[in-house]
Amino acid sequence: MKILIADTMHNSLFEMLERYNLDYSYHPEFTRADIIRSISGYEGLIIRSKTSIDAEILSAATKLRFIARAGAGLDLIDLGIVEEKGISLFHAGEGNRDAVAEHTMGMLLGLFNNIVKADREVRSGTWDREGNRGVELMNKTVGIVGFGNNGCATARRMSGFGCRVLAHDKYKTDFGDQWVQEVSMEHIIAQADILSLHIPLTDQTRNLVDHNFIENFARPFYLVNVSRGEIVKLDAVVEGLKSGKILGACLDVLENEKLKTLTVAQQNAFDYLAASDRVVLTPHIAGWTHESYRRINEVLMRQLGDWLATNA
Template sequence: MKILIADSMHPSLFTMLDERGWKFDYHPEYNRQEIKFELPYFDGLIIRSKTYLDREMLPEPGKLKFIARAGAGLDLIDLEVARELGIEVFHAGTGNRDAVAEHVLGMLLGLFNNILKADREVRNGVWNREGNRGVELMGKTVGLIGYGNNGSATARRLSGFGCKVLAYDKYRDNYGDDFAEESTLERIVNEADIMSLHIPLTEASRSWINEDFINGFKKPFYLVNLSRGEIVKLADVVNGLKSGKIKGACLDVLENEKINKLTPSQQESFDYLKSSDKVVLTPHIGGWTHESYVRINEVLVQQISEWL
C-alpha cells in the first residue's frame, strides 16, 4: 500500500506508518493540481484542509482506496462522489474532541470573567475591579447543538461547573446521558443562557444562525462557535450584540478566515467584533493542541488498520 500525505502532519505519523510497513510520500507543498495529478498512483490520501476533494479532484474508480482527513470535519470532501467511486473516508472525530471541549470552557471563562479585558487594563496601569466584575458559569443552562464527539466531550466538562446541559442532535436518537439531557431545539431556544455549536457544515447548516434564529431566543444568550464559521452570519451576530439579544460571543471560527482578504461587509463586521469586550476571538485553534496533533494520527492509523 502506498499513501500520499499532502498536508503538514506531525512527524509521529511517519513512525506509525513505518511500523505497519506502509509506504508513503510526504508532499505538504503540493498544490491542488499536483495532488490531482498524483492521486491515481496512490492507494490512499492523507490530508488536513488544503483543498476541496470533489469530482474534479478524485480519480475514476480503481486505484485510490481511501481518504483520511486529519481532523473532525468532512465538509472539504464530497462524500457522495467518494461513495460513488468506492473510496472509503476516514476522519479523526475523536482525536481532538478533548481539545475542543477545553477550548469551549476556556473561552467562556475568559468572557464571563473579563480576563482578556482585565489583562489589557492591568498592563496599561488600570486597576478596575468593579468594571471587571464577572459572571459565574455555575447554574447556567447550556444548549449544545450537535451531540457527537465534540458536543459530548463539552457536556462532560460543563457538568463539573454545575450547568444544566440540554443537547439537540437531529441525526441521533436516545443520546441523553449523565452529562446532558436530550432536548428539542425549541426547548433550547426557550431556556438556554448559552448556545454552543458542534455541528458539521452542510447546505442545511450554512448561514443557519442568522437574524431570525437569533431573535427567536426567548432571552438574551451567549453564543459559542467552534464548529464552522460559515454556519453563523457574522453581520447578524453584530446586530444581535448591538441590540443586546446576544450578551457575548466566543468565536473560534469565522465566515472568512483569511482576515486580510475580507469583503467590505465582512470587514465591517470584523472591525466591530474585534473592538468589542463582549467578544472573544481565536484563530480556529479549538482542537489545535500538541496532544491532539499526535492523537489525530493515532486515530486515523487505527481506523485504517481496522478497515484493512
C-alpha cells in the first residue's frame, strides 16, 4: 500500500508508519495541482488543512482506499463523494481536545482578568489597578454548543472552575453527567452568561451566529469561538459589542483568516475587534500544542491500524 503525505507532519508519524511497514511518500510542498497529478498512484492520503479534497481531486484518486485527516475538522473534505466512492475516512478528533479546552480557558481567563490589556499597559509604563479589576468565572452559567471531544473536555474544565455548565448537541442525547446538564439551544439562549462554540462547519452552522442569533439571548453574554470562523459573522459580533449584548469575545478563528485578503466590510469589522480591549484574538491555535501535534498522529495511527487489521 502506497500512501501520499501531502502536508507538513510531526516526525512521529513516520516512525508509526514504519512500524506497520507502510510505503509512504512525504511531499509537504505539494500544491493542489501536484496532488491531482500524483494521487492516482496512491491508496492512502494523509493531509491536514492545506487543500480541499473535493470532486476534482477525488475523481483523480482512482486507487484511493483511505483518507486520514491529521486534525478534527472535516469541512474541507467532500464527505458525500468520499462515502459514494467507498473511501474510508479517519480523523483525530480526540487528539487535540485537551489543547482546545485549555486554550478556551486561557482566553476566557485572559479576558475576564484583563491580562492582555494590563500586560500591554504595564509594558508601556501604565500601572492601573482599578481599571483592570477583573470578573470571576465562578458561578457563571456556560452554554456549550457541540458536545463532541472538544466540548466535553471544555465542560469538565469549566465545571472545575465552579461554573454551571449547560450543553446542547444536535446529534447527541443522554450525555448529561456530573460536569454538564444536557439542554436545548433555547435553554442556553435563555440562561447562558458565556457561549462557547465547539461545532463543525456545515451548511447548517455557517453564519449561525448572526445579528438575530445574538439579539435572541436573554442577557448580555461572552462569546467564545474555537471551532470554525465561518460559523460567526464578525459584523454581528461588532454590533453586539457596540450594543452591549456581547460583553466580550474570545476568537481563535475568523471568517476570513487570510488577513491580506479581507473585504472592506471584513476589514472594518476586524479593525474594530483588534482595537477593542473586550476582545482576545489568537491565530487558530486552540488545538496547536506540542503535545497535540504528536497525539493527533497517535490517534490517526490507532484508527489506521484497526482498519489495516481487516482491510490490508
